[in-house]
Each structure stands twice: as structure tokens, then as C-alpha cells.
Amino acid sequence: MQAVRIGLVGAGFMGKIHSIAYRNAAMLFGHEVPAVDPVVVTDFDPALAERAVSDWGWSRSVRDWHEVTSSNDVDVVDICTPNDTHVDIALDALAHGKHVLCEKPLALDADGAHRLCQAAAASGLVTQVGFVYRQWPGVAMARKLIDEGAIGDVRTARAQFLLDYNGNPDVPMSWRFDRNRAGSGALGDVGSHCIDLLQFLAGPISHVAARMQTFIPRRTAHDGSLVDVSVDDQTEILADFESGASGTILASWAGTGHKCDLGFEVIGSRGSVSFSWERSNELRFFDSTDPADRQGYRTILVGPAHPGADGIHTVAAQGLGYTDAFAIAARNTLRNLAAGRVLSGPTFVDGLRVAEVTDAVIHAAADGSRVAVTRRTL
Amino acid sequence: MQAVRIGLVGAGFMGKIHSIAYRNAAMLFGHEVPAVDPVVVTDFDPALAERAVSDWGWSRSVRDWHEVTSSNDVDVVDICTPNDTHVDIALDALAHGKHVLCEKPLALDADGAHRLCQAAAASGLVTQVGFVYRQWPGVAMARKLIDEGAIGDVRTARAQFLLDYNGNPDVPMSWRFDRNRAGSGALGDVGSHCIDLLQFLAGPISHVAARMQTFIPRRTAHDGSLVDVSVDDQTEILADFESGASGTILASWAGTGHKCDLGFEVIGSRGSVSFSWERSNELRFFDSTDPADRQGYRTILVGPAHPGADGIHTVAAQGLGYTDAFAIAARNTLRNLAAGRVLSGPTFVDGLRVAEVTDAVIHAAADGSRVAVTRRTL
């Protein structure tokens, strides 16, 4: 396998995590993934791009992202910039024949995501979107149990992503609180993970009712002025699935006491599975076919037996963390790139499927009505 | 204090639990509650009434509940019969000047509950409704924390009651699956507890959107025929509170793996509390004013320091159970009866406030729209 040559656009926190992930994927998984060549990096802040060269091993930095998307020595463009720039960068990368990995949410709305999907389909290139959690061994194992019929027919599927880093009025104004830059607030930032996970586990969502709340309506800008917040601090969704199942989603970045609580529960006619990122090395599984006097939720400790975690540790519960989540995702991406085709998702299409639901949620919350999710054909 | 003379209508499982509760309240709490005189009992099945005399200490049984409601030696009528009989029995008891304790749900709909409240108000008698969980020490402590401002302004309030005893298609047809007898299914049977708890903790619900599901549409009757189920196996609610808070409710008796999981979480601007009956001797409390490096959810073990549990045990976590829940509720009821007025609820008005929400939920689920809860004046 030839080395995969990467161009990174965006060298903030997420760019750092991706940089570590490429290195670790190579070191953890050895020859099962192609080697990685971190060719070029850029950021809107040139100092960040230079730090990526000096500290994270990137070969060179450039000033303009067009130099990355058009570079001859780049196979794949990795996009870690703010939400409103994703579509332009990704379209340009595809136009230059680059594979693209884009952080989530893929676009500000389903229209943008749809344009990306159409361009990707026309190009035949590999696309990936940064829904890392569905690739996590505990989550992938949940999917495996569902696929095998271990929980029977899915009746209820619910998810939540609660954090509290924006729950304090002292957090200053930023692009994340501006609808024009971010699309939405907690919904897009963390709720998108809930939507992706539920659709990954229980299939497409067909209808939604929703409630969006802004607890802190004004925040202080850098210049000291009070500015209106135009996005949600919390979104609650009542969702129907095409399968006939139903469920709820709660997404909040003002969920006091919850620090990184991305969780889901899928209840079936025969069993159930549940998960929370706050105990990310555990998956809970209930099997109603166990004898009545010895049935109970099993706390499965994530380890070598689970999809994606093979090759990392020697025993279960040795401890996988956030950087490992990205290394596992990088392994999947690198395998796709080595194959030149998508062996495993999530792809831009998964990003679109989330954006379609997000659009419907915003619509339903504004109307106070149950709204059908409009699906685009590809 | 004179002994309180009780007439019991309904001698099934719940009648048994109430019978134990009266005895235990007297033995656990001593002179702080009036003595109890279990005067008379009836049931639609006379054999059950006779068992209550022989095994549970009731002095005599009668064949017709009118003999209880009209009996001269009864101070309070305790109603533990199926839902569709509550209104008639309670109205008759009030008409005869008896105080009334009625199991939940108070009536099949808000109209019935409203008639009861009007009769009760006119009579000046003490009424109580069987929402025992809000009287549980862990729950009462949650309320105390909220009242004291320990969690700040309530932003999110959600609840669930998940059990799985009706999740199997082999469970036969019964009155609980018949809308005409039961009013609703999981919504009234277990969801009513969720609604009462959330209104107890976070104030009145103003609007709802809802989804009702029937997973097992037909069940086998006693005669072997397949009969249509006309109630919900699961109800999901998106609720707005008058205070501006919002939240979700999930009520199901087909929640595979959940055995008695009545839980809630109330998230505020300063802290949070959460609870599940499956760990009923614990209350979780997060205080964001604790120092950053040592804050975290506290697992408070229920014990003598908590409202209602004083006088029972000598140390926390000694273990309170379902029978204790009813003894604690009986203590509150007996205190009210000794005083001749309501010192603490829940009263029929609380039962009405739940029924009003229940009606709105059924309406919203049928319409697929957000519905305002109609409140009756008293």
C-alpha cells in the first residue's frame, strides 16, 4: 500500500485530534492500514497552521485553503473548519479530484449537504463525515446485536447528548451562537450525533415534533456589548422511525452536571441495549431469553472482542478514550482510501440524512406541529 | 387522638398493600399518627373481602360497596378498585360525609376528576389520591432541594416509567387493555405517576405533543378469541411547563429490561437532581457551586435525614421498600385525617391536574399537534 497523502484544513482543537489520530492509527494497527503522509496544513489563523507543522508533524503550511484542495501531492482533504465553510471547501476538493473527510455537521442545512452528495456521487471519490461515535466499539457492538436480532424488533430508540459547557451566562458570544454561522446551536453541534446514532441503529426517522430552547438569550461579545443569541441551547425531539418505532432525543449544551453524556437506548421486543459516553468503555445489554431468575442488564466491558477495538489492547476495560475514537475512525477512513472505495461509513450521504432531520426539527419547533422529514433522492 | 375508622373498597393486590401500610404506619411511627381501626372491607369478589378479614385484620366484610360508603362506623373510605369505578364510589362516600383516599388514576378523564374535585370542595372533607412516589423520601428531598434553590432555575424536567410486564404477546386480554374500562393503557397506569412527579417538582405542564404506540394490537381473551387492544403500550410526551421549562416523558409497560424504572431528572441553572425507582434508596444531586476539581453527582443514600424517612431506620441505606412507601403515605393521610384538614397532599386536585394533562396527551397524539392543556377552575 502506498502512503496516503493528507491535506488538513483547520488546525484548531479538532485538527489536533485528527493529527494525533493519523499517527496513532498507523502505530496501533500497523500494516493493516496504509502509511500516512501529513503533507500540508492550513488554517484561517496562520499561527495555528505553523504550530501544526512544528508540533504535530505536518510537512508544510499554506495560507489559503485553496492551496490545499488544489495541491498535487494531496490524496485526501480533511476539513476541520467552522460549519459554514464546509460546503465550499469540500466542493472544491472534490472538483480537484481529492477524497474528502469532513467534520460534522456536513453543512448548514440539507440543501448544502445535498449539493455535496451530488458532487461526491458524480466524482466517484471517497467521502467520510466525522460521526466518530458510530464507529466506537461499544456502539458498533450495539449495532451488531441489533443486526443479529438479539433484541428483536426495535420498539423504542432514544438518545441524548448533554454537556454543560455553555450553560453559564459568562460564556462569551462566539460564532457557535450565531445561526448564520452555525446553522443551529446544540442541535447541530451535539444533537447531530444523536440523530446519526439513532438512524445508524434504528433506521431512518420519518417524522418529528420538536422544542428548541434558548436559556441564555444574550451573551457578551468581545467588545463588551450584549448580543442576541440566535441558536438553541437545548433541543428536544419526538421522533418516529420508518420502521414504526418511536423515540425521543434531548440535545443540550446547558445540561448542568452532564459533562459529555452522549447516550442512547434501543428497546426491542426481545432485549435492549444502552450506552453513555460518560462510561464509554461499557455497553449495557439485556436479553429477555436468559432464565427469569438470572436475567439482568449485562455490563459489557469494551475490549478486543468488539468491532474496531481489535488490535488495540490485550484485555477488556484496559481503557479506550477520545483519541482512540479518532484513531479507530482514521483506521476505517484509511482502509477506504487504500481500497479507493467506501468499505464502511459514515459518508456524506449519512451527513445528508442527518441534515434532513435537522431541517425538519427546526421546522417542527417553529410550527409546533409534527413534520415529515423530506428525503432527497441521490 | 381517636382511632381512625377505615372502610376499604377493593381487596386485591393494592388493597393488601394498603392494609399492610395502615398497620405499619402505626407500628413504625407510634403516637405521631392516630391509631387505625380497620372496620369494614368489600370487593366485587366476596372471597377476596373474606380473605381480608381472615388474614389482614379487617373486622367485617360486606357484599356491596354502598354498605361501606354509607356505614356509620367509618371515617374514611379507601378506594382500591378498577379505574372506571372510582368516581361513583368516591362521590357516594363524599355524599355520606366520608373522607376519601382513592387510588390513581382518579378518574377515566378530567371531566370525571373535575366532578370529584367539585364535590370534595363542597364537602370540606379530606381527599387523597394514591400518588405515593412524591411522598417517597428521595423524591421529597428532591423537591426540598428545588424549593431551596439548590439547583437554580429549572430548565429541563423529564420522567419515565418503564416496566416490561406487558411486553410479551402472551399476556392475556384484561380490562387494562380496554379503553372503556381503563381510560388509557401505559399512559394512565404508569405515565400518570410521571406526570404527577414532574408537576410536583417543576410546576404545571402547559402544552404537550405526544406519540402513543400499541406494540401488541391483539391479545387472547379468556375464551381463546383474539381481541383488539384499544389502549397504548407506550406513550411519549414532549411537554412545556408554565415556568418556561420543557421536557419529555416516556411511559411504557413494554420496556424490555426495565422492571420498575420510575425515574426523573430535573436540570437547573445551578444544579440537577435525578432518581430511579430501580435504585429507590438513592437520590443523585449535582451542585455546580462545588469546586471545579471535586464536583460531581452525589449519590445521596436515603435515610433518617430525609423527609418522610425519619422514624423508620437508624442509618441511611438500611433499605426502604415498596411497603414502606405506602406506610409513609399512610402516615401523611392519617395526619391529615387527625387534623381534619389537608396538611399535605396529594389531594383530588392533584389527581385532576394529572387527568387534564392525560386528556391533552391523548388529544395531541391523535392530532399530531402541540396541544394546550385545558385547566379547570375550582
Next chain:
Amino acid sequence: MQAVRIGLVGAGFMGKIHSIAYRNAAMLFGHEVPAVDPVVVTDFDPALAERAVSDWGWSRSVRDWHEVTSSNDVDVVDICTPNDTHVDIALDALAHGKHVLCEKPLALDADGAHRLCQAAAASGLVTQVGFVYRQWPGVAMARKLIDEGAIGDVRTARAQFLLDYNGNPDVPMSWRFDRNRAGSGALGDVGSHCIDLLQFLAGPISHVAARMQTFIPRRTAHDGSLVDVSVDDQTEILADFESGASGTILASWAGTGHKCDLGFEVIGSRGSVSFSWERSNELRFFDSTDPADRQGYRTILVGPAHPGADGIHTVAAQGLGYTDAFAIAARNTLRNLAAGRVLSGPTFVDGLRVAEVTDAVIHAAADGSRVAVTRRTL
């Protein structure tokens, strides 16, 4: 079945709990247990005995326990007095042909317990000792799993009972801190439960090494003087079992943060079980024969499927508490009394088997050496 006529000696907290238990056993379990006749009660404090008559349903009180043990209308004497009085009362009761239920520890040492066992054996009467926890459904289920081979050969068996009610120097001097009255401190008071549970689950202990600690060496007496404490606040034991297994015990009433943490873990070649009273409605069970990718500790919720809990509730996790523990034990005792022979323990012999270990622990702690447990023949 004829009613069982009971004489109660000791009407403090434990006498109250026993009084409730007899009532509840009759009400919960109906005709499967004989009726109970609470004939006579006494206490060293006459006021307590009188309260037992007025509040707990005992027919009469007497001043001297000899009046109970020799009473013609008593079938069984129930002893709930301080530890140093157990032997005299029980011997006298047996001498008068009464069955005896005695609270734990049975005696101050193995010699006293042995005398009781010899008298009991000679009499042919039914004896019971107050080790309620082994009769708890979660614990009885653990024993059932072990008996069935579900965990294979026992390799490790350990237990703890940690509470913190005596961890504060402000707790005043009492008979419990006086070796002459109590025999030992935390060892006898709470450690005896650990020893009973481990021997119940893993068979006889053969050797011990031990460490006894007194954290608060002097406490304030009623007259304000500082008095030496002569018992342990904490005892730690390294135990060998006759089977070849080994384990540890930690017993403390100064275990800050633990409120009623009686727990055990039994690890076998094929599986494991563990339990804590702080989550008494759960039993954890690991089965290594489950498939590698879906094995994990099962959290079994205690309910109708488990030994002793049948007949109480309709669903698992409905919640059993401390008073239920005594009702379940009372059911077992009443069944034995109805049969006139021991159908299920624990009997005085089990009390002796604990006392033999307790003596060895005190010896080992004093010597700093590993000590063989001396077993008495019967």
C-alpha cells in the same frame, strides 16, 4: 395450623422490627404461614414493654424475662436483648420447653454458643439465630447459583460490612464499646454477618489472620468522664476456607461514607457473584460461558423469581427493604415452628460456627499469627 404464641424479650429497635415482621409475614404470605399470637413482651425498661403493648399489638407486658420464658401460653421466645444476656435467657427458655429465636451474635464467645447448642440439641426444640441477610432473596439466589455450579469452583470469597455511625468521636460511651458487655465491637456487631454470609456461601472457614483497630480510644460517658473503649472499631480478616478458597473480611462501624454497606463477592472458576446491601435489590452475576463479545456482569433485579421474594411483589425491582428482610426471615421461622422442626436455618449451630471464627479472629489479632479455627463437636 394453630397460631404460634410468641413471647418477646427486648422491646427496643430490634424488638420493634420483629413485631412488624410477624404482622407482615402473616399479611404478605397468608395461609402459607401459621397465624401469630403476640402474647407477652418484656424489657429491662418497663416503659418500652408497655409501648410494645399499646403500639405494636402485644397482649400483655411483664417485668421479668423469666415470666416470659416460663409462661404457659408461649410457644417460642424471641430474644432481642443486649448480647451478654442471650445465653441465660435462651437456656432458660429451652429448659421450659420453648422454641427460641435469638438475635445475633448468639453469645459473647464460642463457649457460650456451644452450651446453647448442646441444650438445644438435647431439647429437640427449634432454634433460630437472627442472621437475616442470608435469607434475603438476592443472597439466597447467590447461594442457588453457587449450588448449581453456575460459578464453578469457588476460588475467592470476601465480604465487608461498612457503616459509619460510630466513626465520630462525639458518639458517647455505651455498652457496645465495652468488651465485657458486647464481646467485641464492629467484629461481633457487624462482622458476624460477614462471617455468616461467607460460611453460608463458601463453607467453613479454617484459618484466620486478623487486625483489629480502635480509632477512637476513649469516649465520653453519661457522667461526662472519658472512658476507655475496649472493643474494635474495625476488624480486617484474612481467611482460609476448608475448601481451599481464601478471602478477606472488612468490618467497620467507622467506614466514613458507607452507610449500610454489607457486601460480598464470590469468585469462581466459571463465574462470579457479588452483592451490596446499599443496592439490596440487585445481585451481580458474571457467567464466563456467555459469548466473549456479550459477556458482562448481569445486574439481576430482585423480584418474584428469587427465593423468599415470591408472594411479595408482582414485578422485580418493586422494592424490598429492611422490614421485608425480617418478614422473610419470620416466614422461615414460622414455617419451622409449624413443622416443629428445622426446615431452613440459620439455627443456633450457625451462630456457634460464627462464634468459633470470631474467637479465632480475636486470638489471631492479639498474636499477629495465622490461627486455626477450633470447631466444637455437637
Next chain:
Amino acid sequence: MQAVRIGLVGAGFMGKIHSIAYRNAAMLFGHEVPAVDPVVVTDFDPALAERAVSDWGWSRSVRDWHEVTSSNDVDVVDICTPNDTHVDIALDALAHGKHVLCEKPLALDADGAHRLCQAAAASGLVTQVGFVYRQWPGVAMARKLIDEGAIGDVRTARAQFLLDYNGNPDVPMSWRFDRNRAGSGALGDVGSHCIDLLQFLAGPISHVAARMQTFIPRRTAHDGSLVDVSVDDQTEILADFESGASGTILASWAGTGHKCDLGFEVIGSRGSVSFSWERSNELRFFDSTDPADRQGYRTILVGPAHPGADGIHTVAAQGLGYTDAFAIAARNTLRNLAAGRVLSGPTFVDGLRVAEVTDAVIHAAADGSRVAVTRRTL
């Protein structure tokens, strides 16, 4: 700061983990640590050394570890080989003026460890021993709480490390089951972590009683023959601390159901802390000075507020894992190397302090007596 030039001896699983750790420390912590130059690697199996060059970024491999210890372009030698080779390699490295990081256990016995400490002291070089867990943010926070007096005087300190990877008789014979190669079994391999943690948190252990068990006395060698196991599968220890505290240790690699359960609990007069690696992103803390009705163990989620985790993630509970543990330890080591002196341990002296206890444990288990730990002067 100049780059630190590293020579790695041992390129198996642990060598891989160290290789990742150096990279990640540089990428996670940036300029706060010196750059790392992975100069040379060796292994008894040359193929492993070559893999380290091709996959993990080492510049060259050599055949003989003497070439590493004597190399001119190496500042620090990192030893990840089997236990019985540690002393020779480390002595040679020190003799050549190299700083040394050595995996645990430092030596087969205290004599070997003492020789290393003497050589290290004479050299003035920086030494480190691979006790990574005490550097873990959750554990370091526990130490901080203890140092600040948040739990008062330590009364009880206990630890366990339970795994089950060797609990099956099918695991073949290897050097780890041979006392001459490994020194001991579970005691040295995993119990050494328990001893280090307890001494780190509660000070030096002064006396021990112990029990060592071998559950599987013979295992199958590569040639198919059955060979005697000469080490322990499980060791239990009753420990006294110089401070007057006491506690127990349970170390086992046959603890069915426990996958990576390194845990401890330290109970003090005012509070308590506890931890388990199976939930490594949590620390439990009880503060008895919290008000009685709202006290309870706090589940502290590890994050930026905790020692060692600063600079990694943006929110608590984002998830730290095993590779992060080694990156944090590498940061500490690299800081020491940059300073040319020990800013933070653990050093060879800490390795010796564990070995002294290990020797006493083996002695106590053989004798069945309580043994004083012999401390070497330095």
C-alpha cells in the same frame, strides 16, 4: 529545550505503548515538553525491533541491548523487557551515563532493586519506574484530596487489581508462570501496582500477613508437556501502615469477571475516596462535612481540572484511556529529563519500596505469620 534522544529496549506490547506515548505527549502537550527523538530500538526478537522502525518511527534497530545502553546518541534508556533482565540493563545504562526509565516490577526482589537505587544515587541520573497509575488524573486528584486533608486522618487503605486473563487452565505455560524468570505471579505483575498506589496514597507499609494461591498448578508448555507453575495466581495481603492505618490488598489474574479492575479505597476520619480502573474516568469522593441531608459519594468525572489531564481535552468525561495514561507519564518523564533532575516520581526508589513489601509478602505467606517490612537505607 533540546530534543530528548531515546533508546528503547524491548519492542513488544509495552514497547509499542511507550512508542505511542512519546509521540502523543509531544502532540498533546506541545512546547511544555521537550521534543522527542526516537533514536534506536532493540529486542531479543530482531523482527520486533525492525517492526518498531518501520511502523513506530524509530530511526534504527540494533541486535544487542548493550548497543543501546552504550550508544553515544542516546540520553535515556527505556526498558520494556521481561522482569529478570531489568537490573542488568539498567545498571549498564547508568554506568554509561544514561537516564533510565524501567518498567515495573523494577527487579525480581528488593536486593536487585536496592543495587539499582544505589547505582542511580551514585550517578545523579534521572530514574523512573513504570508505575503509570499514580500519575493518572483520577489518582493524582485522590492524592491531592488526601494531602489537603479533605478526608482527614487515613484509617483504612485497601486496593485490588483483579483481571481474569490467566484464570483459564488453557492459558499455556510461559515465563510469567516461572518464579525464576518472573519473581512472582499476580503479586509482581499486578499486585505491585496495588502496593505502589497504597504507599503513594497512605504512606509506607510496615507489616504484612499474606496468602498466596495457585489455582492452576500445572500448565501446558509449547512441547505439550505439563509443567509446574511456581508462582501465585492470587495474593491477598493484610497490611499495616507506619501511620497506624491498615488495609487489605487482593491481586489476581484469575478474578473471573474482572477485566482490568485496579481499584483502591482510602477511608479517613472526615471523608473517603475510591477508584476503579474499570471506570477510570471517575473518582468517587465522600465529604462528611457536607450537610447531612445532601451528603453522598460524589462521582467526579476526570477532566481538565485534574492533575495531569490539563491540556488534553476541553470538557470532563471526554474520555481518557490507556494510551493517554502513558502519554501523561511520558510528559512527567520528559519534564524530568529536560530539567535534568526528578521533579516528580515515581523513581527507582519507589520501585524499591514496592519490592521490599513484595519480599515481605512472600515471606509472610510462606510462614503464615505477620512480617515486618525490611527497609533498605539509601
